[in-house]
Amino acid sequence: MHARTRLQPEQLRSHRYLGSDDLRSFGHRSRQKQAGFSTDDFKDKPVIGILNTWNDLISCHAHFKQRVEDIKRGVWQAGGFPVEIPVMGLSETFMKPTSMYYRNLLAMEGEEVLRTYPIDAAVLMVGCDKTTPALLMGALSADVPSIVMPAGPMNRTAWHGAQLASGTDVWRFWAERGAGRLSCEAWCQLEDHIAASPGHCMTMGTASTMTALAEVMGMTLAGASSIPATHSGHARMASMTGRQAVELAWLNVKPSEIVNRTAFENAITTLMAIGGSTNAIVHLMAMAGRTGVKLTLEDFDLASQRTPVLANLRPAGKFVMADFFDAGGLNALLVQIADLLHLDAQTVEGQTLRAAMDGAEIWNDDVIRRRDNPICATGSLAVLRGNLAPDGCVIKPAAAEAELLQHRGPAAVFKDYPDLKSRIDDASLALTKEHVIVLQNAGPLGAPGIPEWGMLPIPKYLLEQGVRDMVRISDARMSGTSYGACVLHVSPESFVGGPLALVHDGDMITLDVAGRRLHLEISDEEMATRKAGWKAPTAKFTRGYGKLYLNETTQAHEGCDFRFLHADGSQDADPSIY
């Protein structure tokens, strides 16, 4: 591994806590003994902190109680001293207003835990959407040797003989229920089947996207992100991850040596090839901000224009993550786009990406398409600009009805989410498929937390007429499991007076994906007049974490991180000196 000198025990960071002959170290050792450990358990061994995002409400991580034991087994085998550290679990399903609102809080917790405790290397147990970017952001800022243990996707599941996909099919069946085509009983039966095992959502949603990107950025063992949560190989991967964490500690390989510009470019290219979640744009921006790497939305658009979509996975495609694993997994896909990747990029295994991919083969070329038979030749994601989104917005063309990618229609404006919920099915609005549904105040500060509301509901009466997609525009995000002609992350957001706040009912809007343009058809003078009359909405939170969030969170095109956590070259004192 990495041609570098192994640390001596006294050079380990934890030695300052446990190895010295002084009053503080006596306290630390005696308290380890209080917990039942002997001197031989920890003396001269690297301390491996296992940051566990398990809790009873984060069902995607239900197997983490066992997996943490698997990781510990690997750490002990390799001569390390494992310590489990529970950190905030971000449950995508339960957290309100949205788990994204708390991503930065977990990132801060992760960073501070790594900094304050005697940790020589860390295993980051992640999976459910925001846990992966959050702990990676924390590890990047702390710059303590770290390795990611991805949760793995949940099992395949079916209902009435048809394969189900968590997330994606919830939206689909909800639309069917809205259209009166699904009974109450059938809807209840779906509850028993839609999420049938531990593991993160089994589509190429945000969780699968972010764990795949963590892998291609070099932060997991090769092949780790594709292994289903309940496969026996997942337990073996967890144990090997623990062993590798010990190696990382002895070699003192820091995340800053792995997650550099090259790694981000590999991640962006892979995001396009897997047809990944739009959320990854926000998360990669935030992660880059922690490292000092400058990314722009154009980096994503350029990659989209040269990268084929090869993963035939829902929501844009046909299969689920268990099929992806059986078909060869992420590395088999990466082999197909090898010419678009930086193959000399380093991984936590001390090898290059080229070596990590070596020998990977496709076993089902409908699930993982070969280069000459892509799902689409280019265009996984598109970045749009225009007078409605001067700082950019995004759309996932592959997940939209093709005819809507070039569209002109009148706006139907909802001033916030409660307004949308209360009026969208009001038949007196007389919306048609041509209308453009606009949601305001759903962005990073307005919602707050830029929730996944961006797949705005289609009015029931249009669903009943068979309408399944419409152009929808908001400053919100969209779940990676969602689909439709949804323009997302409009920046600057309406809450801070962005042009989205100035749209009126009936204004004509042009969406031109090929031309990368989103245009509100009013004059500059009219826009200025409306802006002069615009009143800022009242902030929803005035104290505590909410106040910190509202004061410090950046816009979507900047990653929605806290400003004061961007890398600026400054370095805090290492608290182990105290």
Ligand code: FES
């Ligand atoms: Fe956890 Fe989808 S709800 S990944």
